[in-house]
Amino acid sequence: MTQPRRMGVEGSLMRGRFIDAAEALLRDEGLLGLTARQVASRAGLKTQLLYYYYRTMDDLILALVRRVNERRVARFHEIMASPNPLRGLWALNSDPSGAVMSSELSSMASHREAIRTEIVRFAQQFRAMQIEAVTRLLAERQGFEGSGFEKSGAGIVMIAVALARAIVTESALGLTEGHSEALAIVEAMLDRLGETVPAPSESDARVLSEPG
């Protein structure tokens, strides 16, 4: 008596198409664009069909959240196995589409009770993973002696995550005051850790002023 409506099976192809559309919408239009009508329209499907595969919009969003999070964890593990994990983590957090997604999701978490738990639980767990990794990597390397940061893996991760997200979201608005200078500080720190500089990506200014 609690499931009066027919629902599509778990492994359907259509489910993926709706999630794809939802993800694209969230990236391009933000949380306000994530409506049943717009998701269906973007997927080229009928709005009512969405409700055959997902009981509510919250269900669809929850599925999207899980997919985004799984991909993020997968990228994290790839980075940990790569030659320059610290730079890789910085790149992961600075990745525009990922950062926009994280930002919109945590914005949604404030408004939608149903998905807050999932988003917060993952964010907490993923933050802990990054802290554990960075703390270990810092302990293995030299370059931070005397800077007061030796024991501060958790603080460094927190600051880096906050900075990366702010730079991405502000850049999207055309606000760039202080970005290049903050990036220069990050680059200087990564340099001190003795890692090589990867090929710079498309957007965002890189002003590598000589570190003091």
Added chain:
Amino acid sequence: MTQPRRMGVEGSLMRGRFIDAAEALLRDEGLLGLTARQVASRAGLKTQLLYYYYRTMDDLILALVRRVNERRVARFHEIMASPNPLRGLWALNSDPSGAVMSSELSSMASHREAIRTEIVRFAQQFRAMQIEAVTRLLAERQGFEGSGFEKSGAGIVMIAVALARAIVTESALGLTEGHSEALAIVEAMLDRLGETVPAPSESDARVLSEPG
């Protein structure tokens, strides 16, 4: 022919009541709560009356943005005239209601063309003010020699603003991983600048671990 509707005068008392309600709603419910009906309801007034005083919702939001920004500038100048401007600036950026407001406003800027310009223009200008002030204050004080940050007022401000906002918005969701450690780094830096510690405010853990 472009103003077919009657409008209330500029200095009306009712205008302020609507703005008050809008501000409270934006703080408590976020951008999704900022609708004509909810603003009017919160103000204890009729929805249609709102449209007598404001031509569109964008007009009302714009008025709110201007008021919030003016208050922020006023607080900035008070802080500059206070004994501990660096700590004062950190407190300003860490202030929960102010940070939530800034965060919701920049979130709105992504979606509403009409107010983006106003929000971005102010954010850019306010960032520049903070950078100018911090750069000057750092030059006047000792404590950063050898840390590589001497010339990086702009970078420091960017990082501090990003961190403060992240801590506030994450705390509101119950996400606190890495907060106390990041705050310890900030405290250590402020300590190095030789300023005294103000009385700690209500929320947020302060783990003042001994600076390295």
Added chain:
DNA sequence: GTCTATACTTCGATAGAC
């Protein structure tokens, strides 16, 4: 599995009486 049709709510906004 997909369609048409539709219910109900809330949104921004307007017209015109008082």
Added chain:
DNA sequence: GTCTATCGAAGTATAGAC
């Protein structure tokens, strides 16, 4: 200056035919 009444669009969601 404030009220009642209302519009059209868009929101989530459901029922039932095909």
